[in-house]
Each structure stands twice: as structure tokens, then as C-alpha cells.
Amino acid sequence: CLATLIIMLVGDTYTLINYVSFINYLCYGVTIIGLIVLRWKKPKIFRPIKVNLLVPITYLVFWAFLLIFSLYSEPVVCGVGLIIILTGVPVFFLGVYWRNKPKCVNRLIESMTCWGQKLCFVVYPQGGVAEEE
Numbered sequence: 001c002l003a004t005l006i007i008m009l010v011g012d013t014y015t016l017i018n019y020v021s022f023i024n025y026l027c028y029g030v031t032i033i034g035l036i037v038l039r040w041k042k043p044k045i046f047r048p049i050k051v052n053l054l055v056p057i058t059y060l061v062f063w064a065f066l067l068i069f070s071l072y073s074e075p076v077v078c079g080v081g082l083i084i085i086l087t088g089v090p091v092f093f094l095g096v097y098w099r100n101k102p103k104c105v106n107r108l109i110e111s112m113t114c115w116g117q118k119l120c121f122v123v124y125p126q127g128g129v130a131e132e133e
Contacts, residue, residue: 015077022070022081029063032056 036056038045071078095109116122 018074018077019081019084022078023085025063025067025070026081026085029060029067032059032063036060 036053039053094105101109
């Protein structure tokens with residue numbers, strides 16, 4: 001979020017849309033690759049929707065073409081998009097991977113979470129009965 005805010009302040013909106021669209025297409029392709037890997041490694045697990053394997057493979061062929069073409073035609077935009085993705089790596093290590101955090105770090109994370117939930121109205125208040133309208 002911080003990198004996005006800085007880019008919004010420095011650049012224009014169309015550039016930010018280009019960064020985010022590259023990130024989205026990259027994530028879509030990785031998701032389809034995950035689908036194919038799961039179909040291959042765990043063929044017996046329950047799937048609510050089953051598609052012919054030809055559909056995701058065809059999608060991946062077109063996806064690879066578009067991604068390679070994007071990297072070739074606009075390497076700076078793609079590089080900045082990758083940097084935006086990589087800014088989440090330290091957050092992952094600090095918030096998820098690091099298990100034995102000091103209490104002060106846990107309190108800070110909990111207060112930031114609570115503040116973010118209140119700011120965005122994403123969680124109902126806990127402990128009380130839901131208000132009747």
C-alpha cells in the first residue's frame with residue numbers, strides 16, 4: 001500500500017493501472033499453474049467445478065505470450081510491477097513467518113489490525129449481540 005501511495009503521488013493514474021494490470025496477469029497465470037499442478041499431483045481431491053485440462057493449458061499459452069510481450073515492450077513498467085509485488089515479502093516475514101515475536105510487536109500488529117478494521121468497517125464489533133434495526 002505504501003508503494004502504491006508513493007506512485008500515486010509521483011506518477012499518473014494510467015501508469016499505476018499499467019503496473020497493477022501486469023501484476024494481475026502475473027497472478028492469474030500463477031493461479032492457473034497451481035490448478036494444473038493440483039490436477040496432476042492430487043487428482044482425487046474434491047473439485048466443485050471440473051474443466052478439461054485443455055482449457056487451462058490453452059490459457060497458459062496465451063498468457064505466456066502476453067507476459068513475454070509485455071516484458072519485451074515495457075520492461076520498466078513490468079519491473080516496477082515486480083518491485084511492488086516484492087514489497088510484500090518483508091511484510092510476510094514479519095507478520096507470518098516470524099513465530100516468536102516479542103509481545104510489543106504482537107501488540108503493535110493487533111492494534112494496527114484493529115485500527116484498519118475500524119477504518120474500513122470490515123468486522124462487526126465483537127462480544128455483543130448484533131444490533132437490531
